[in-house]
Amino acid sequence: MKNVLIIGSGIAGLSCAIRCAEQGVKATLISPFPSERAQSVMAAGGINAVLRDCEAGDSVHSHIEDTLRGGSFLGGKNAVTGLCTRAEEIIRYLERIGTVFSVDPSGSPSRRAFGGQSYKRTCYCGSSTGKQIVSALVMEARRYEAAGLIERRLWSCFHSALIRDGRCCGALLFDESTRRIEAVCADATVVATGGQNSVFGKTTGSTQCDGYTAGRLFMQGVELKNLEFIQYHPTTVETAQKRMLISEAVRGEGGRLFYTDSGRRVYFMEDKYGSRGNLMTRDVVSREIYAAGRDVYLDISFLEQKEIDERLPEVRELCRKYRGLDIAREPIPVAPSVHYFMGGIAVHMNHETNIRDLYAVGECASMYHGANRLGGNSLLSAIYGGWTAAEEIAGREAAVRHYDFSGLAERESAALMSRMETESRFPVMYIRDMLSETMNEKLGIVRDQPTLTDGLADIDYYLSVADKINYDPAVMPYFNYSLTGILTLSKAILTCALSRTESRGAHYRSDCPQEDDSLAYASVITYDNGAFRVRFDKEHEYES
Numbered sequence: 001m002k003n004v005l006i007i008g009s010g011i012a013g014l015s016c017a018i019r020c021a022e023q024g025v026k027a028t029l030i031s032p033f034p035s036e037r038a039q040s041v042m043a044a045g046g047i048n049a050v051l052r053d054c055e056a057g058d059s060v061h062s063h064i065e066d067t068l069r070g071g072s073f074l075g076g077k078n079a080v081t082g083l084c085t086r087a088e089e090i091i092r093y094l095e096r097i098g099t100v101f102s103v104d105p106s107g108s109p110s111r112r113a114f115g116g117q118s119y120k121r122t123c124y125c126g127s128s129t130g131k132q133i134v135s136a137l138v139m140e141a142r143r144y145e146a147a148g149l150i151e152r153r154l155w156s157c158f159h160s161a162l163i164r165d166g167r168c169c170g171a172l173l174f175d176e177s178t179r180r181i182e183a184v185c186a187d188a189t190v191v192a193t194g195g196q197n198s199v200f201g202k203t204t205g206s207t208q209c210d211g212y213t214a215g216r217l218f219m220q221g222v223e224l225k226n227l228e229f230i231q232y233h234p235t236t237v238e239t240a241q242k243r244m245l246i247s248e249a250v251r252g253e254g255g256r257l258f259y260t261d262s263g264r265r266v267y268f269m270e271d272k273y274g275s276r277g278n279l280m281t282r283d284v285v286s287r288e289i290y291a292a293g294r295d296v297y298l299d300i301s302f303l304e305q306k307e308i309d310e311r312l313p314e315v316r317e318l319c320r321k322y323r324g325l326d327i328a329r330e331p332i333p334v335a336p337s338v339h340y341f342m343g344g345i346a347v348h349m350n351h352e353t354n355i356r357d358l359y360a361v362g363e364c365a366s367m368y369h370g371a372n373r374l375g376g377n378s379l380l381s382a383i384y385g386g387w388t389a390a391e392e393i394a395g396r397e398a399a400v401r402h403y404d405f406s407g408l409a410e411r412e413s414a415a416l417m418s419r420m421e422t423e424s425r426f427p428v429m430y431i432r433d434m435l436s437e438t439m440n441e442k443l444g445i446v447r448d449q450p451t452l453t454d455g456l457a458d459i460d461y462y463l464s465v466a467d468k469i470n471y472d473p474a475v476m477p478y479f480n481y482s483l484t485g486i487l488t489l490s491k492a493i494l495t496c497a498l499s500r501t502e503s504r505g506a507h508y509r510s511d512c513p514q515e516d517d518s519l520a521y522a523s524v525i526t527y528d529n530g531a532f533r534v535r536f537d538k539e540h541e542y543e544s
Helices: 011-022 060-070 077-085 089-095 131-144 212-219 248-252 269-272 280-290 304-310 313-323 375-396 407-417 430-440 449-465 479-480 481-500
Strands: 003-007 027-032 151-152 157-164 166-176 180-185 189-191 232-236 242-243 254-263 262-264 296-298 331-341 344-346 358-360 524-527 533-536
Touching: 003 011, 003 060, 003 248, 060 269, 077 089, 077 269, 077 344, 077 375, 089 375, 131 151, 131 375, 131 449, 151 430, 157 180, 157 212, 157 407, 166 344, 166 407, 180 407, 189 304, 212 481, 232 248, 232 280, 242 331, 248 481, 248 524, 254 269, 254 280, 262 533, 269 280, 280 358, 304 313, 313 331, 331 533, 358 479, 358 524, 407 449, 407 479, 430 449, 430 479, 479 481, 481 524, 481 533
Parallel strands: 003 027, 003 189, 027 151, 189 358
Antiparallel strands: 157 166, 166 180, 232 242, 232 331, 254 262, 254 296, 296 331, 524 533
């Protein structure tokens, strides 16, 4: 029986594992924590699909066009076509396995408007869609666990890929319980580790998603793509621990953005973009809030309290709990925050990387969203990407390998334990905090060449001390050994942002404010013994 190793157990990883099991391929899910703690549970607003009873005038073609246009046409057209074409199939599958969608009087999934879309096509479960989908997938996965086709390994973290002769043969994993590194071989390896939230410190996402896996794979020869495209969600509120997302569902239900001028409300998005101004794409809304240069509020209080409780209960509870606000009576103070990473590991249409038998799915992979993701497309692409990789793996002949990686695992374990005794005046978490400060200051909503160059200088300094810092015994060993990979990824992100001398989608350069047709391609970055090289993929190697 073929076996696949899946790093990450959120919606993308679960979807891939279940699809593999359905086709007789054994899947081993690797994660430090249960799926219920994955970032996927935070997805609030909904999942896009054109259903048979869609709004008059809507079509799969329209969904494809909206997705491509929203991403400034840097998304792979053929890949986006596959994504949107199978969207209804994915909704029906989710219903069948127990996802509890909000429904209209006819019993069909209710749909709301989301930014950048021509029609209402976002299906939702109140404002806890991700949580509902994770719950349904976990229950489905347990059926296959009982049958021996899915195995879970908790408290395990990715260390590095096992690559020989241009193929991935599995991975080295660090086991938190034994504090040892183990080699786990597989016919295929799938990375489903999410984005790079903790690189930026306080964001809307989980600090479990730190980008280390992408950074370490990059150092092992895996190509990365479109790293400069980082989506700022326009409506978040700050708490002591993180930025809390005010779902786009609020604006989808009619919420209005405004600031005050001499005591008068200015509905700046509507003034500039018309009646649908509040539902412009997230990059546009975030830049307009930034340009306003003052406190901005989001108002939904004109809805009846009963409507808010039915459609947005989680948002109301969040604002009450963390800000002491009743959104049925007062507006919400909002500001943009890092939210989603369109860039990541470069993959082909089958989600395989440039390394044979190594795949990436979900937010850690770059394929569908181009320069800017539409709300409601992330959950869709996580499931579709998991399915696509699983179907490719199941249909492929297993390679015959005769490698023994046990000696490598022992050497890496010994090296890690030795480095845990390193001492310096810089503890590892201090460097990580400095990194997030740099990335927030130098890679914000508006960028320019001097700021990006300063950011690169900061990262080079952090890298120069990374092997000398104090490995902090107060934190998990993973936080210690992952530092260099995270710093390397951060340098790659800044390098891509500096290389794209134009403004496109979520990447806005004040010193290059226009689009440049000569750069209307994906950026692909490679690593070779410390050298970072960026090319613009004019041949669409990863887009067809």
